[in-house]
Amino acid sequence: MKLAKFWAWITFLAGVLFFFLPLIGTFEFSLRARRGVYSFDAYRKVLDDPQFRDKTVERVKLSLKPLLLKADIIGGLILGAGIAISGACPGTSLAQLGAGYRDALFIIAGGIAGALVYGYNDAAITAFFTEKGDKLGTVIVDCAR
Numbered sequence: 001m002k003l004a005k006f007w008a009w010i011t012f013l014a015g016v017l018f019f020f021l022p023l024i025g026t027f028e029f030s031l032r033a034r035r036g037v038y039s040f041d042a043y044r045k046v047l048d049d050p051q052f053r054d055k056t057v058e059r060v061k062l063s064l065k066p067l068l069l070k071a072d073i074i075g076g077l078i079l080g081a082g083i084a085i086s087g088a089c090p091g092t093s094l095a096q097l098g099a100g101y102r103d104a105l106f107i108i109a110g111g112i113a114g115a116l117v118y119g120y121n122d123a124a125i126t127a128f129f130t131e132k133g134d135k136l137g138t139v140i141v142d143c144a145r
Contacts, residue, residue: 004100011098071129086110 031038046052083089086107088096093111096104118125 007100008098011094015098068129074129082110082114 030042031040086093086103088104088107090107090111093104093107097108
């Protein structure tokens, strides 16, 4: 029991480091555009650039994906069956591993095996699921000032 608590704390600390180290690095890099001084100069320089504004801030194009019934139904059934059999969503299996559930190892191994099978058979799977789905539309959000 004590070993499970130890690994739970190790997993928790790894998660904290995984979150805070990149955050600190980002702030150190971006807020120190001038040496030794914390300022928003780097952000101001990027946001004031007309190319950045024209390509990102001013206009956003949203396209709905085509409706592919065969792929959606079969993929949903496979995912649902995997969740029902394992008793875990793929995203929570790492948290279960950190909490000491040995079953999570099999869930993670199954996910990796599934990714490998899909990766090696991508062409055949894509050919099987090819349908002529119509795009449901395109929406352009224009935020011109």
